[in-house]
Amino acid sequence: MEGTIATFRRGRKTQTTNQMIILFADVDSKEKANALVGKKVSWTAPGKNKTTITGEITSAHGGNGAVRALFERGMPGQSVGTKITLN
Secondary structure, rough: EEEEEEEEEEEOOOOEEEEEEEEEEEEEEOHHOOOOOOHHHHHHHOOOOEEEEEEEEEEEEEEEEEEEEOOOOOOHHOOOEEEEOOO
16 A cells, blocks of 8 residues: 655654654545554655665554654655655
8 A cells, every 4th residue: 555645743843753644545534544553664765775764653643544653763854745655
């Protein structure tokens, strides 16, 4: 399954760079989002090096099917708006 990285997890004056909010096309409720908790996700960087950053879905985010993912290291800003794969 493929999703889209929406944004960093953030507060009013801070952002957590190793946590992202992810949207999946066919997930539209909190119950469907909770079914994804514990699954692995991976993002591949564009360019010639093709660096892959992996993470894990930790919880649902809100009631419309968004999920939070915790990554092994900080995500670059160029990842926002790009595709991510569910392993």
